[in-house]
Every structure is written in C-alpha cells, then in structure tokens.
Amino acid sequence: MNLYLYLIPLLPFVGFLINGLLGRRLPKALVSTVALAAPLAGFLVVLRAAMLAWPGNTSGPLAITLPYTENFGGSWINAGPLHVDFTFALDQLTLVMLLIITGVGFLIHIYSVGYMSHEEGYWRYFAYLNLFLFFMSVLVLAENFLLMFVGWEGVGLASYLLIGFYFDKKSAADAGKKAFVVNRIGDFGFLLGMFLLLAQFGSLSFGSIGSSLAANPALQGGILTAIALCLVVGACGKSAQIPLYVWLPDAMEGPTPVSALIHAATMVTAGVYMIARTHAIFDRSPFALAVVAIIGAATALFAATIGLVQTDIKRVLAYSTISQLGYMFLGCGVAAYSAAIFHLMTHAFFKALLFLAAGSVIHGLSGEQDMRNMGGLRKKLPITFWTMTAGVLAISGIFPFAGFFSKDADLYDAFEHGASGKAIWFVGLVAAGLTSFYMFRLWYLTFFGESRAETQTSAVNDNSHSTLHTSHSVHESPWSMLAPLVILALLSIGGGWIGMKHFGDFLAPVVGAVVDPEKEPGGETFDYFLSVVAVAVAALGWFIAHLFYFRKNDRAAKLAAAMSGVHSLLANKYWIDELYNFIFVRPLKAISTFILGWIGEGVIIRGSTWLLGGIVMLTGELLRRWQSGNLRSYAAWLAAGAAVLILFAGYAITDTWLGAHGIDIHINWAGR
Amino acid sequence: MHVPSSWYLILSALLFTLGVVGFLIKRNLITVFMSIELMLNAVNLSFVTFGHMWRATGQAAIDHHIAERGQIFVFFVMMVAAAEAAVGLAIIIAIFRARGTLNVDQIDLMKL
Numbered sequence: 001m002n003l004y005l006y007l008i009p010l011l012p013f014v015g016f017l018i019n020g021l022l023g024r025r026l027p028k029a030l031v032s033t034v035a036l037a038a039p040l041a042g043f044l045v046v047l048r049a050a051m052l053a054w055p056g057n058t059s060g061p062l063a064i065t066l067p068y069t070e071n072f073g074g075s076w077i078n079a080g081p082l083h084v085d086f087t088f089a090l091d092q093l094t095l096v097m098l099l100i101i102t103g104v105g106f107l108i109h110i111y112s113v114g115y116m117s118h119e120e121g122y123w124r125y126f127a128y129l130n131l132f133l134f135f136m137s138v139l140v141l142a143e144n145f146l147l148m149f150v151g152w153e154g155v156g157l158a159s160y161l162l163i164g165f166y167f168d169k170k171s172a173a174d175a176g177k178k179a180f181v182v183n184r185i186g187d188f189g190f191l192l193g194m195f196l197l198l199a200q201f202g203s204l205s206f207g208s209i210g211s212s213l214a215a216n217p218a219l220q221g222g223i224l225t226a227i228a229l230c231l232v233v234g235a236c237g238k239s240a241q242i243p244l245y246v247w248l249p250d251a252m253e254g255p256t257p258v259s260a261l262i263h264a265a266t267m268v269t270a271g272v273y274m275i276a277r278t279h280a281i282f283d284r285s286p287f288a289l290a291v292v293a294i295i296g297a298a299t300a301l302f303a304a305t306i307g308l309v310q311t312d313i314k315r316v317l318a319y320s321t322i323s324q325l326g327y328m329f330l331g332c333g334v335a336a337y338s339a340a341i342f343h344l345m346t347h348a349f350f351k352a353l354l355f356l357a358a359g360s361v362i363h364g365l366s367g368e369q370d371m372r373n374m375g376g377l378r379k380k381l382p383i384t385f386w387t388m389t390a391g392v393l394a395i396s397g398i399f400p401f402a403g404f405f406s407k408d409a410d411l412y413d414a415f416e417h418g419a420s421g422k423a424i425w426f427v428g429l430v431a432a433g434l435t436s437f438y439m440f441r442l443w444y445l446t447f448f449g450e451s452r453a454e455t456q457t458s459a460v461n462d463n464s465h466s467t468l469h470t471s472h473s474v475h476e477s478p479w480s481m482l483a484p485l486v487i488l489a490l491l492s493i494g495g496g497w498i499g500m501k502h503f504g505d506f507l508a509p510v511v512g513a514v515v516d517p518e519k520e521p522g523g524e525t526f527d528y529f530l531s532v533v534a535v536a537v538a539a540l541g542w543f544i545a546h547l548f549y550f551r552k553n554d555r556a557a558k559l560a561a562a563m564s565g566v567h568s569l570l571a572n573k574y575w576i577d578e579l580y581n582f583i584f585v586r587p588l589k590a591i592s593t594f595i596l597g598w599i600g601e602g603v604i605i606r607g608s609t610w611l612l613g614g615i616v617m618l619t620g621e622l623l624r625r626w627q628s629g630n631l632r633s634y635a636a637w638l639a640a641g642a643a644v645l646i647l648f649a650g651y652a653i654t655d656t657w658l659g660a661h662g663i664d665i666h667i668n669w670a671g672r
Numbered sequence: 673m674h675v676p677s678s679w680y681l682i683l684s685a686l687l688f689t690l691g692v693v694g695f696l697i698k699r700n701l702i703t704v705f706m707s708i709e710l711m712l713n714a715v716n717l718s719f720v721t722f723g724h725m726w727r728a729t730g731q732a733a734i735d736h737h738i739a740e741r742g743q744i745f746v747f748f749v750m751m752v753a754a755a756e757a758a759v760g761l762a763i764i765i766a767i768f769r770a771r772g773t774l775n776v777d778q779i780d781l782m783k784l
Contacts, residue, residue: 629780631704635695 003049005070005088005141008098012038012133019130023123032113035126039109039133043102050095066509067091069143077146084204089143093510096341097140097273100348101266105133107484108261111356114480115257115363125165125255132158136266140273145194145204148274152190152238155267156183162262163254175250182247186237193230196223206277213280220284228281228288231274232295239271239325242299246577248322252314256359259314264321264355265348272328272344276337276511283335290420293333297427300326304434308441309570312369313358316442320395321351323431327410330428334421336413337511338504343406349495350394350403353488357388360477360485361446371442376451380474383482385447387489392443394492396436397538399531405496407432408531415530429537436541444549680721687714701764701774712753716746
C-alpha cells in the first residue's frame with residue numbers, strides 16, 4: 001500500500017513554483033486558490049496516511065505498519081564511505097508533526113487570504129508560505145540527518161524571506177538578516193554533530209544509527225555527549241533558546257500570520273522535534289540531557305520575565321513563544337519526549353490562535369500594535385475576543401484547556417526526574433505563574449477598560465498594514481480570518497483531552513514509554529495534587545493581572561516605580577541585544593572591516609593591481625629609452641645579445657645538456 | 673704545408689669581429705653596409721672549414737650529405753648577400769636622395 005508521502009512536500013512546492021514564477025501576472029483569486037489547494041491537498045494526503053496507519057487499523061487489507069519508508073531514486077549521495085539515501089519515513093512522531101504542519105498551516109493560509117488581501121506582493125507572500133510548507137514537511141519526513149538538514153536550512157530560508165517581507169522597511173530587512181545569521185550559528189553546531197555522527201557510525205540514517213546504538217549498549221557518554229551537545233546548539237538556534245533566542249522577538253517584523261505559522265506553531269519547534277527524533281543519542285548522555293533541561297528551564301523563566309513588561313502585543317507573544325519552547329526543552333531534558341511533543345502540539349494550537357487573534361486586533365485597529373493604545377475592544381471585536389480568551393486560558397494552563405494538560409505533563413515528568421528535576425519543576429512552575437500574569441495582562445489591556453486609541457497619537461508600528469485602511473473605524477475582521485480563529489479556539493479548548501496517557505502510548509514506539517503516574521510514588525493522587533498546584537499558580541497570576549490591569553489604576557505604575565531598576569532591566573530585555581552587540585557583533589564587524597577592507601580590499605586587491613600596473617609602467621619606461629632610434633645602438637644590443645647567446649651555448653648548454661646527452665662540440669684548438 | 677682547420681676558424685672569427693666593430697663604430701651608411709658583407713663572408717669561411725672538417729673525419733662515408741652541406745650553405749649565403757646588396761644599395765641611394773646625408777645617427781625616423 002502506497003502512502004504517496006512525496007506528495008506532501010511536492011504539492012506546496014508546485015504551488016510555490018506557480019505563484020512564485022507566474023503569480024505577478026495571475027489574478028488574486030487564482031493565486032489564493034493555488035496557495036490554498038497545496039496545503040489542503042497535503043493535509044488530505046496526511047489524513048489518509050493517518051487513517052491507514054491508525055493503531056486500531058492493524059487487520060484491514062489497507063493497513064500500514066509504522067514506521068513506513070519511501071525511497072526515491074535509490075542512493076542519493078554515494079561517495080566513498082559516505083552513503084545517503086533520499087528517503088522519507090513516516091512514524092508516529094512524523095505523523096503528529098505533519099498533522100500540525102499541514103492542518104494548522106492550512107488554517108493560517110485561509111487566514112492570510114483575509115489578512116493580506118490589501119497588501120502589495122500578495123503572490124510573493126503565498127509563494128514563500130508554500131515554500132515554507134515544502135521545506136518543513138521535508139524536515140519532518142526525512143529519514144536521515146542530511147535530508148533533515150535540507151529542510152532545516154530551507155525553513156530558515158523561508159523564515160528569512162517572510163520576516164523580511166516588507167523589505168523596504170529597514171528594521172524588517174535587518175530582522176530577517178539577524179534571524180538568518182543567528183540560525184547559522186546553530187546550523188554550525190548541527191553540521192558538526194553530523195560530522196561526528198559520520199565519524200562514529202559511518203551513517204546518517206536515523207534507522208541505522210538507532211540500530212548501531214541498540215547493538216552497542218556499552219556506548220555511553222563521551223562521543224555521544226559531544227554529538228548531543230552539537231545537536232543542542234542547532235536546536236537552540238532554530239527553537240530560539242538561550243543563548244540564541246535573540247532573533248525571535250525581532251522576527252515579529254514579518255506579517256502576523258507568518259509569526260503564527262513559522263515563529264510559533266511549526267518552524268521553531270523543529271529543534272524540539274530534532275531532539276525527540278534523536279532521543280536515542282540523548283538517552284545515552286545524561287550530561288547532554290541535563291544541559292537541555294537547564295537551557296529549557298532557564299529560557300522558560302527568562303523569556304517569561306521579559307514578557308511581563310513588553311508593550312507591543314506581538315512581542316509579548318514572541319517572548320511567550322520562547323518561554324513555551326523552553327517548556328518543551330525542559331520536557332526533552334527530563335527524557336519526557338512525548339510530553340514535550342504533546343506540549344508542542346497544544347502550543348501549536350493555542351499560540352497560532354493567539355497570534356492570529358492578535359493579528360485580527362491589529363487588522364481591526366489598522367496596524368496598531370502597542371497595547372497602551374488599545375483597550376475596550378471586547379464589544380467591538382467580539383469573536384476575536386472570545387477566541388483569544390480561549391487561547392489565553394489555554395496558554396495559562398487553566399483547566400480544562402489544552403495548555404493545562406500538556407504543561408502539567410511536562411512539569412509532572414520533571415518532578416519525577418530525580419532531585420534536580422524538583423528544581424526544574426519549581427522553575428517551570430514560577431514561569432507558569434508569570435505566563436499566566438502576562439497573558440492576562442495582554443488580555444485586559446487589549447479588550448477591557450476604556451479605549452485609549454484616541455488619546456494617544458497613533459504611533460503606527462505594523463509594517464505597511466495601516467496605510468491602506470482608514471485609520472479611525474475599528475472593525476471586526478472578515479470571516480476568512482475569523483473561521484480559522486474559531487477552529488483553532490475549539491482545538492485549544494479540546495486539544496488536550498486526548499490526554500497525556502493516550503498521546504504517550506501512541507508515540508511510545510518512537511520515543512519510548514511515558515512516566516506512568518500509577519507506578520510512581522504517590523500514584524495518580526500526587527499527579528492530581530501537582531496539577532492543582534499548577535492551576536493555583538496560574539490562577540494567582542490571573543488574580544494579580546486582574547488587580548493591576550482590570551480597572552484603570554496606578555498599581556502597575558507604582559510597582560514599576562518602586563522597582564525601577566528591575567523594571568528597566570526587564571523593559572530593556574536584560575540588555576542582551578546590547579551585550580551581544582558589544583561582545584560579538586562589534587568585534588566581528590571590526591575584524592571583518594579590517595580583513596575585508598584593509599587586507600582583502602586594500603592589500604590584496606588594490607595592492608596587486610597597483611603592483612601589476614607599476615611593473616608594466618616601469619618596464620615600459622625602461623624599454624622606451626632603449627628604443628632610441630639610433631641604428632648603431634640597436635646593432636650594439638644585437639651584438640651583445642649574440643655574445644650572450646654564444647656564452648650561454650658555450651658554457652651552460654654545452655657542459656650540462658649536451659654533455660648529459662653524450663654530445664661533445666667543444667672546439668679542439670689544437671685540432672686538425 | 674698542411675694548414676690546420678683552426679687557423680681558418682680563427683681567421684673567420686677575426687673577420688667577423690672586424691665586421692661587427694666596423695658596423696658599430698662607422699657612421700657612414702655605406703661603410704656599415706660593407707661591414708655587414710664582411711661578417712657574411714666570415715661566416716662563409718667557417719662554413720667551408722667545417723664542411724672540410726666533416727669530410728676529414730670520415731663520417732662523410734656514412735652520410736654523404738653532411739660533407740657537402742657546408743659548401744652548399746655558402747652558396748645560399750652568397751646569393752642572399754647579392755640580393756641584399758642590390759636592395760640595400762638601392763635603399764641607400766634613395767635615402768641619400770631624400771635626406772642628403774648618409775650619417776646613420778641622423779637617420780632615425782623610426783624612433784618613437
């Protein structure tokens with residue numbers, strides 16, 4: 001039975017080619033049709049594969065047993081010991097990822113039709129979006145590291161193109177460059193990891209590396225730690241973890257649906273996917289796992305604290321994305337891969353929802369992104385309000401919304417992970433409280449209280465979005481935007497009810513069994529107890545946000561004034577950008593200016609041309625004097641040349657070359 | 673009396689040197705021209721001498737052509753020298769008519 005896996009990446013690629021090459025001349029409706037058909041068809045192929053491969057469907061004639069692989073064109077790269085196949089593989093993990101990518105991707109495509117309808121470069125936008133889907137599905141379908149790397153780089157490219165979509169705006173172009181460069185640092189780690197893998201296992205295939213590991217139970221730590229740490233560097237770059245998170249907040253320069261699809265739901269989770277995919281290596285290296293857990297917990301807390309004081313609605317969501325990705329890393333770090341993937345899935349639902357709802361608010365306010373100029377939008381944007389409420393409740397981990405189940409699973413698995421796990425659990429819990437606070441702060445500032453839009457001069461932030469609307473009438477978004485919001489809201493409400501146990505059992509063949517509360521000390525009761533604690537902390541965050549922001553009051557301002565040092569530290573994002581600028585960017589710039597400007601351009605390029613020109617001019621000057629026009633001087637030079645030739649012939653050639661060949665032409669003075 | 677080959681060669685070298693020196697130091701174009709003839713004939717003399725030497729070594733018995741080559745070359749040189757003399761003298765006459773002088777230091781039209 002064939003699953004036609006190749007169609008999943010191929011269809012968006014065809015969409016990209018059509019829209020990218022011809023889109024400028026095609027009517028808008030046709031561009032939208034092509035752009036929407038690609039992910040929809042991909043989603044249907046994935047759905048069909050999911051139904052055929054469903055765990056219950058083992059007896060039917062059409063049943064597929066996972067993992068299922070498709071190879072195209074035999075061997076892809078065959079060079080000496082290096083052997084890489086062009087192979088796609090489908091297992092439970094890939095299936096979950098594909099459902100998210102094509103499903104959420106399709107919803108965001110629909111949303112984009114409404115959101116981008118007035119934009120220049122409509123066709124270009126959809127071409128890039130389809131290109132992204134192509135690379136993202138290659139990334140998750142790949143059966144070896146190299147093919148995965150192709151997708152990995154490709155999504156980086158698509159991300160760069162879409163962040164810099166408004167490329168005539170300098171900040172957007174710079175943000176795209178920053179994302180690309182920071183990701184390149186991570187990719188460097190990924191590449192080193194691949195080289196080490198090749199050196200150790202002689203293969204890049206997930207399957208053969210897995211079986212080599214299984215056949216070698218004694219192989220622990222050492223080289224595996226090195227490989228795992230290199231891969232973690234790659235994952236940190238793509239998934240915006242400390243210390244490589246700095247590109248993600250700036251990536252908000254892109255159109256909002258792009259932030260939802262690429263910088264929240266799918267691409268940034270590639271790092272988490274990669275760790276889950278290669279968990280066999282991480283399982284053998286407790287040190288690397290601890291590093292992942294610490295990075296995750298630190299990022300979750302760090303980004304959440306920055307999120308507390310941001311005033312740009314998209315930036316709050318960006319920091320919350322970084323923080324939630326930290327949770328996924330934390331889950332991976334305590335070897336709870338299925339919990340991490342579970343959180344990845346629910347996060348894809350509610351964070352896509354939050355971004356799209358924020359986009360709807362921005363759309364309704366004609367490009368306003370600053371929450372200080374919002375307020376009182378509950379009545380004016382009712383559907384956006386209610387769907388966003390679902391998203392806020394979900395991300396805050398309020399029962400029974402999706403985020404509660406997945407975050408609870410992450411934190412519970414962390415708690416059960418030895419003594420260090422308790423500390424990580426506590427950090428995660430604090431971050432959960434902060435998350436709840438800043439999300440409800442966003443909620444109150446945007447939708448409650450009086451409208452502040454009139455009082456402020458409308459400082460327009462969002463791209464060119466504003467110029468095409470009249471700036472006074474607040475309006476609810478069209479249904480092409482609201483329908484995806486409603487579907488994602490339903491998923492955010494119900495998505496967690498699959499339950500960690502079922503989800504974990506489904507993924508168990510790929511990433512190993514989950515921690516079973518019934519077998520742990522304390523049993524399920526203790527699990528419930530931790531859940532209650534988590535919800536209580538989330539409710540506390542909500543309560544404080546309510547006190548500060550529900551009605552107009554100066555409590556927040558007073559607190560900020562009382563702790564002005566902390567406030568400015570947070571508002572300036574710990575000066576990390578400035579620090580990086582000082583430590584890395586400026587020295588690098590100075591060195592490159594020196595090497596390129598002075599040595600490269602000055603010495604090598606300019607110097608060599610000057611040298612060549614100088615030699616020619618000098619020789620010309622000498623030769624010019626030589627050619628005097630005096631016949632007798634020519635004759636003298638001729639005679640001198642002949643004399644030199646004779647000397648040369650008499651000594652050099654005669655003695656060496658001719659002598660070596662047994663020819664003697666010496667003049668015999670005493671001869672006959 | 674048997675005259676050794678080297679004497680002919682030394683004479684040839686002396687004649688050639690005289691030709692070169694004359695070519696270099698004389699200013700009259702006709703004298704320069706005569707110096708060239710002198711060099712050509714010095715070369716002719718060595719050709720003849722070498723041809724004679726080849727015959728005397730006995731190697732000529734193996735290859736008849738080698739022995740005659742020197743003498744044949746002399747005929748070539750004489751023929752070219754005759755042609756050159758005709759053309760060269762015509763040019764000299766033309767130059768004298770045009771410039772009114774045969775001093776080579778004043779004939780430097782080809783200078784850049």
